[in-house]
Structure formats: structure tokens, C-alpha cells
Amino acid sequence: MNSIILLDDQIRHLLAHLLTKDNQPLINWMTSLKIEDGNVMIIYECRPDEAAEIDLLRQKAETSIKGLATVTQVRSVLTTQRPLLKTPQKPQEPASLPTVRQIFAIASGKGGVGKSTTAANLAIAFSQSGRKVGLLDADVYGPSLPRLFSITDKPDVTADKKLVPIFRHGIYCMSIGFMVGEETPMIWRGPMVHGALQQMLKDVAWPELDMLIVDMPPGTGDAHLTLCQQVKLDGAVIVSTPQDIALIDARRGLHMFRRVQVPVLGIIENMSQFNCPNCGHVSDIFSHGGAQNEAGKLGIPFLGEIPIDLSIRLHSDQGTPITVTEPDSIVAGIYRDIGQKIINTLKVL
Ligand SMILES: Nc1ncnc2c1ncn2[C@@H]1O[C@H](COP(=O)(O)OP(=O)(O)OP(=O)(O)O)[C@@H](O)[C@H]1O
Ligand SMILES: [Mg+2]
Incomplete structure (x- = not known):
């Protein structure tokens, strides 16, 4: 192997x-x-x-x-x-969203590496530093924003038929999960992918935003190409766990963004080391340092590592991410540091 x-x-x-x-x-x-x-x-x-x-x-x-x-x-x-x-x-010129200054995607090749958790906590960290932030859950197959932010309301619709983002934890949120129940079968969602993404980008009454974070579905398939072709992404951040197999998928994601000329802002290593809260022993459950090595090899910035932390998962499951509930924790500080590196790379904000 x-x-x-x-x-x-x-x-x-x-x-x-x-x-x-x-x-x-x-x-x-x-x-x-x-x-x-x-x-x-x-x-x-x-x-x-x-x-x-x-x-x-x-x-x-x-x-x-x-x-x-x-x-x-x-x-x-x-x-x-x-x-x-x-x-x-003949690439169709991607549209900018008139009220949004910067749009960037959080992506990975592989599923379950913590994109949505990272996107949600980064969005909150950005908003805590005084920025107006939107979060778009682009995963039409398995939307996670309703659960991550404990949102059960349906969005209002304006007179000109635009969806109004739901404001929670200081973030303007939109997800297909607000319209479609979790139990809706995938087979019905499939044909909706293109239309739904387009609608969620352009037919949403986004207010004036400093940044819109797009939480991508796993993989490098149709939804990604649609998204990249329809809206002008200022960059993409790749999330990966440290072990080899996940990194290979992350590389695939990276090459896809390069292919559609979206700058890759860097790699985040999620589920890095585990620091036992009882005995203080540090273990490398999914290995450690792989993403940093990979970033070096590929010549892209390494943005930081987020440990495996039980509180991250517990707070996410409760719909109140750790950056909201424990803003002074070490982990919340890590999200803020990573956010600052992204800002430095985007340069404009
Ligand atoms: N650093 C972490 N420490 C502990 N648990 C984490 C961490 N990051 C994510 N998780 C947990 O891992 C699970 C998967 O995370 P998440 O849903 O964010 O992944 P994803 O990459 O968005 O998945 P998908 O590919 O299905 O969209 C969730 O239960 C989440 O709470
Ligand atoms: Mg997700």
C-alpha cells in the first residue's frame, strides 16, 4: 500500500x-x-x-x-x-453577487472530514471579528446547516421572490435543508442539483456581506463545476484529515479548483492530534502533519491544524458551535487564527 x-x-x-x-x-x-x-x-x-x-x-x-x-x-x-x-x-463568465465582497468555498475531495463544522466555526470567528458573513450550505444531497445551527424555520420570500437568509449566531444562512426535510429522498434531490445551487446563489436576498462562505458537498463532481462556473469564487480552502488516503482526495479537490482557475487559499488539517482531556496524553489518531507536508509539496499555504476535540462534535450536534459556546477555548482561538490567515491570503478584506 x-x-x-x-x-x-x-x-x-x-x-x-x-x-x-x-x-x-x-x-x-x-x-x-x-x-x-x-x-x-x-x-x-x-x-x-x-x-x-x-x-x-x-x-x-x-x-x-x-x-x-x-x-x-x-x-x-x-x-x-x-x-x-x-x-x-467557452466558459460562461461567472457572475459576481452584487452585495457580496468576497466568496470562498470550503471543500475537500473526501466526505466526512469536517468541512461543514470548519465552515460554520470559521464563519462565526469571522463575524466575531466584526465582519458581516453569510454561510451557504451547497450540499444539496446532505445539507448540514439546519443541524449545525439548529435551524428549523423556513426562509421568508420577498415580493420579488427572493429567499431571505436566516440570521443565526450572527451569520446569514442559506441551505436547501431549510426548504427540504432531511427525510426527502436523494433520488428527488438529484435533478435539483443545478437549479437549486443556482437559486441559492442568485435568488437569495443576500444583504451587504463582507464574505460569503460556501460549504461544498464532498467530492469533485457536478455540483462543484456548476458552482465554480456560475459564480465568481475568490478562492477555495481545502479541508483534509492528516492520513494519506484523505490527502489523495484533497489533492483531487485541489486540482479541480486549479482546473477552473479558482485560487486555492490553503489547506487545513482537521481532526489532527487528540489531546486527552483526562490524562493530557497526545495521540495521532489519524496521523499528524500530513496536510502540512502536502501543502509544502503542492506549494500552497498551510492554514493550521484543528485537533480532534469532543466539544467540537458535541456543540455541533447541539446546534451551537464551539466558537459560540466557548469563545475563549483554545479551539475557538485556533479557528480565529486560521480565519486570520485566510483573510491575509484573500488580502482584500
Ligand atoms: N475537529 C473535530 N473534532 C471532533 N469532531 C469533529 C471535528 N471536526 C468535525 N467533527 C465531527 O465529524 C463529523 C463530520 O463532520 P462534518 O459534517 O463537518 O464533515 P463534512 O466534511 O462536512 O461531511 P460531508 O462530507 O458529509 O459534508 C461530525 O460529527 C462533526 O461534529
Ligand atoms: Mg458537510
């Missing part, structure tokens, strides 16, 4: 350093990398007009990968067939 991860790393590193004339790394076009007993299979996808240039890079990459120790065979294919990726061919 470790040698596969090492080889995966080496290949990604190599593809990140093969550049097009516009200085875009070849890895931005990679959609699949499979390694089995030294056999490497890579799929790239591009627009038809990019094919000649990308194919030359593909061949170069294939030669270099063949030279890596432990590689026995390399196959790589370039396709221009998939309709989803044809969309960026």
Missing part, C-alpha cells in the same frame, strides 16, 4: 511539473490514475482544441513514468469526449 502511495506521489509530482505553453501543469487534465502491481493507467481529458498540446505532454509523461523504479508498464489515454468537460470550452 505504502509503495503505491509513494508511486502515486511521484507520478503526480511529475505531472505537476510538465507545463503547457500557458504554464498549466499537465495534472490539471488528469481525471484518473490507477496503479496495480507496477502497472500504471492514466486518463486525461481535454477540449478538442487543446488535444495536440496535451497529447505531446502525455507522451513525455509516459516516457518519464516508465523510468520510475517499480513501474513495469504505463498506459495513458487522452480523450476529448466527455460532455461535462466540454463546458469550460
Whole structure:
């Protein structure tokens, strides 16, 4: 397993350093990398007009990968067939939201790494430092804002048919979960993805906001592309747990944002070390330091690490995040520090 991860790393590193004339790394076009007993299979996808240039890079990459120790065979294919990726061919200019100064996404490749918890606590930390903040739960399959902020009300609708965000814990909130019950089947939500996201971005009466934080669904699928193409994101923050497998997914997320030209503001390591409240022993339950290493390798800022902390989960489950209930705790301070680093990276606020 470790040698596969090492080889995966080496290949990604190599593809990140093969550049097009516009200085875009070849890895931005990679959609699949499979390694089995030294056999490497890579799929790239591009627009038809990019094919000649990308194919030359593909061949170069294939030669270099063949030279890596432990590689026995390399196959790589370039396709221009998939309709989803044809969309960026003529990118529709993403819209800005007139009342919002900055929009950034909190994302990850893998599910359950703590995006929503981090997004909620960061939103509160920003608001505690005097900023007007909105929080959009873009997870139409599994919205979590109703539970995280204990919101059961339905949003009001203005005379011009816009949804009014619900104000809770100092944050202007919107989630499809405010309109659709938790028990609504996924199958019904599926076709709503595009329409619902569009509606939640543009058909919401967002007040004047310093920032809107978008809590993304897990993965790098349709919902992400829709979001990135419809609204001008000023940046994305990647949340990852420290262990290798989650980092591989985080990398996928990173490359997706790069592909759609959204700047990646940095990586947060969540569920980092566990500091036992009884004996003070520190244990690395999901390993430790992986995200910082990865940030260094990928040349993006490391924003900080949030420990595994029982109070984070308990307060989230009760609908009153730890930054609200224990603003003076060490953990609340960590969220504030990370928030400050994000502000420094965004530079504008
Ligand atoms: N640092 C932490 N310490 C302890 N528990 C945490 C921490 N971060 C998140 N959790 C808990 O982990 C679980 C998953 O968190 P969360 O829902 O925020 O993840 P997510 O990445 O948004 O998930 P999904 O991919 O399903 O949207 C929740 O029960 C949350 O309370
Ligand atoms: Mg979530």
C-alpha cells in the first residue's frame, strides 16, 4: 500500500511539473490514475482544441513514468469526449453577487472530514471579528446547516421572490435543508442539483456581506463545476484529515479548483492530534502533519491544524458551535487564527 502511495506521489509530482505553453501543469487534465502491481493507467481529458498540446505532454509523461523504479508498464489515454468537460470550452463568465465582497468555498475531495463544522466555526470567528458573513450550505444531497445551527424555520420570500437568509449566531444562512426535510429522498434531490445551487446563489436576498462562505458537498463532481462556473469564487480552502488516503482526495479537490482557475487559499488539517482531556496524553489518531507536508509539496499555504476535540462534535450536534459556546477555548482561538490567515491570503478584506 505504502509503495503505491509513494508511486502515486511521484507520478503526480511529475505531472505537476510538465507545463503547457500557458504554464498549466499537465495534472490539471488528469481525471484518473490507477496503479496495480507496477502497472500504471492514466486518463486525461481535454477540449478538442487543446488535444495536440496535451497529447505531446502525455507522451513525455509516459516516457518519464516508465523510468520510475517499480513501474513495469504505463498506459495513458487522452480523450476529448466527455460532455461535462466540454463546458469550460467557452466558459460562461461567472457572475459576481452584487452585495457580496468576497466568496470562498470550503471543500475537500473526501466526505466526512469536517468541512461543514470548519465552515460554520470559521464563519462565526469571522463575524466575531466584526465582519458581516453569510454561510451557504451547497450540499444539496446532505445539507448540514439546519443541524449545525439548529435551524428549523423556513426562509421568508420577498415580493420579488427572493429567499431571505436566516440570521443565526450572527451569520446569514442559506441551505436547501431549510426548504427540504432531511427525510426527502436523494433520488428527488438529484435533478435539483443545478437549479437549486443556482437559486441559492442568485435568488437569495443576500444583504451587504463582507464574505460569503460556501460549504461544498464532498467530492469533485457536478455540483462543484456548476458552482465554480456560475459564480465568481475568490478562492477555495481545502479541508483534509492528516492520513494519506484523505490527502489523495484533497489533492483531487485541489486540482479541480486549479482546473477552473479558482485560487486555492490553503489547506487545513482537521481532526489532527487528540489531546486527552483526562490524562493530557497526545495521540495521532489519524496521523499528524500530513496536510502540512502536502501543502509544502503542492506549494500552497498551510492554514493550521484543528485537533480532534469532543466539544467540537458535541456543540455541533447541539446546534451551537464551539466558537459560540466557548469563545475563549483554545479551539475557538485556533479557528480565529486560521480565519486570520485566510483573510491575509484573500488580502482584500
Ligand atoms: N475537529 C473535530 N473534532 C471532533 N469532531 C469533529 C471535528 N471536526 C468535525 N467533527 C465531527 O465529524 C463529523 C463530520 O463532520 P462534518 O459534517 O463537518 O464533515 P463534512 O466534511 O462536512 O461531511 P460531508 O462530507 O458529509 O459534508 C461530525 O460529527 C462533526 O461534529
Ligand atoms: Mg458537510
